Amino acid sequence: MTENDEQTALILLGCPQVPVQTSMALYLVHGLREQGIRPVVAGTPAARKLMETADPSRHYLSEMADLDDAIDAIAEKQRDFDLCFVFIHNDSGVAYAGTMAYISKARLYALLFGEHAEELAGEIEFPCEVVAAKAVHNPMPLKRRLDEVMQWAVSKR
Amino acid sequence: MGCLEALKPEIILSQSSFKEAREYIKKNVREYHEVEPGYRIFDVHIIGVPPLYVGVEGENLIFPYTKPCHGTFVVKVAGGEEIARLRAGKK
Numbered sequence: 001m002t003e004n005d006e007q008t009a010l011i012l013l014g015c016p017q018v019p020v021q022t023s024m025a026l027y028l029v030h031g032l033r034e035q036g037i038r039p040v041v042a043g044t045p046a047a048r049k050l051m052e053t054a055d056p057s058r059h060y061l062s063e064m065a066d067l068d069d070a071i072d073a074i075a076e077k078q079r080d081f082d083l084c085f086v087f088i089h090n091d092s093g094v095a096y097a098g099t100m101a102y103i104s105k106a107r108l109y110a111l112l113f114g115e116h117a118e119e120l121a122g123e124i125e126f127p128c129e130v131v132a133a134k135a136v137h138n139p140m141p142l143k144r145r146l147d148e149v150m151q152w153a154v155s156k157r
Numbered sequence: 158m159g160c161l162e163a164l165k166p167e168i169i170l171s172q173s174s175f176k177e178a179r180e181y182i183k184k185n186v187r188e189y190h191e192v193e194p195g196y197r198i199f200d201v202h203i204i205g206v207p208p209l210y211v212g213v214e215g216e217n218l219i220f221p222y223t224k225p226c227h228g229t230f231v232v233k234v235a236g237g238e239e240i241a242r243l244r245a246g247k248k
Contacts, residue, residue, distance in 0.1 A: 015226035044225050067225065068202075075195035075202045091174040095223045098175075098206030102194040126206060 006038055009083035010070065010106065012096060013043030013051070018089045018114045020139040022050040027143060028085060028111075029060045031150060037083065038062065042070035071096075074104050081106045089114035094123050101126040109149070113142045161201055161222055161232065169219065170231035175205045178221035178229040186212030186219050190243050198239050205229070213240055 009032050013025055025041065032039045041051060042065040055061045073079040084106035086097040097110045108128035112121050113135045121132040131149050133141035170181050182189050189212040196203045196211070203209055204223040212219035218236040223229045236243075 017226065071195070071202055071204070075197070090228070092204075092223050092225050092228055095175040095205045095229065096225070099194040099204045102207065 007036065007082045008038045008040060009085065010081040010104075011039055011041045011043075012067065012070070012084065012086045012100065013041065013047035014067075014087060014093045014096065015044060015090065016047040016050050019137050020113050020135045020142060021047065021087050021089070022054060023139045024111070024113070024135075024142055024146070025051060025087065026054060026060055027139070028146065031146075032083075033060065040065060040070075040081070042067050067096075071099065071103075074100070080104055083107050083109070085109045085111055088112045088120060089117070090120070091123075094120060097124070097128060098126050101128055111142065111146065161234075164199060164201070164232075164234040166222070166230075166232035166234050168230055169233055172228040172230070175221060175223060175229045178231050179205070179208065179210060181231050182210040182212045182219060182221070186210075186214055188213045189219075190246070192243070198234075198243075199237075211243055213243065216240070218243070 011025055011028060029039045040063045044067055048064050051061060084100050084104055086100060088094055088097055088110055101108050110124055110128045110130050112132035115136060117132045117134050121130050124130055131145045133145045135142040189210040191208050192211050194205055198220060203220060205221055216236055217233045218239055219233045221229050222232050
């Protein structure tokens with residue numbers, strides 16, 4: 001949250017092993033900006049480099065942060081966000097999302113993708129909006145699910 | 158987050174799930190305390206889904222440490238003053 005009441009969203013990126021993560025994260029950043037929500041992207045160094053390389057003129061990306069630094073700031077109550085989107089394709093992603101559910105007041109979205117998206121969704125036992133699709137190389141199944149949840153497509157018609 | 162490497166950890170369990178790490182501590186460490194996600198040990202915040210356990214074994218702390226790409230590890234580090242803080246139940 002910022003002083004001028006501009007809504008903010010934290011996007012947490014884990015290991016970029018599954019190809020759809022970078023594409024979907026940029027799509028999400030775009031969608032949030034269209035809604036007037038300021039996105040902050042936090043991730044592992046490799047995840048951030050993939051994003052920065054894909055957007056060299058920073059048409060989409062603005063603030064970027066180290067994943068652990070972002071967690072530290074929220075855990076120490078130095079900062080928080082209105083929305084939080086956690087990209088999850090493995091057990092660690094569930095652990096990070098569970099941590100965010102506990103330490104942050106943000107409305108939490110768990111975006112599950114990869115081969116085991118449905119199984120991982122079954123592991124989520126904390127309050128959040130689950131957006132899950134078996135998407136590895138093709139982002140469209142996850143994009144469709146995200147559109148449904150965020151209703152961007154509807155609001156633009 | 159502070160670097161775990163600076164604490165010179167002994168790796169007890171590698172690349173497990175956070176649930177496996179939880180069960181390991183519960184079953185193998187006689188004294189353990191439940192902490193909240195984000196609980197700080199030195200400069201490291203613990204990541205995970207509750208319940209999270211931190212064990213005490215002699216002068217050492219045993220806790221789960223999650224890495225984004227490699228799963229959750231159970232590590233042992235010298236506990237120092239953190240042991241008293243843990244036992245006191247301070248955040």
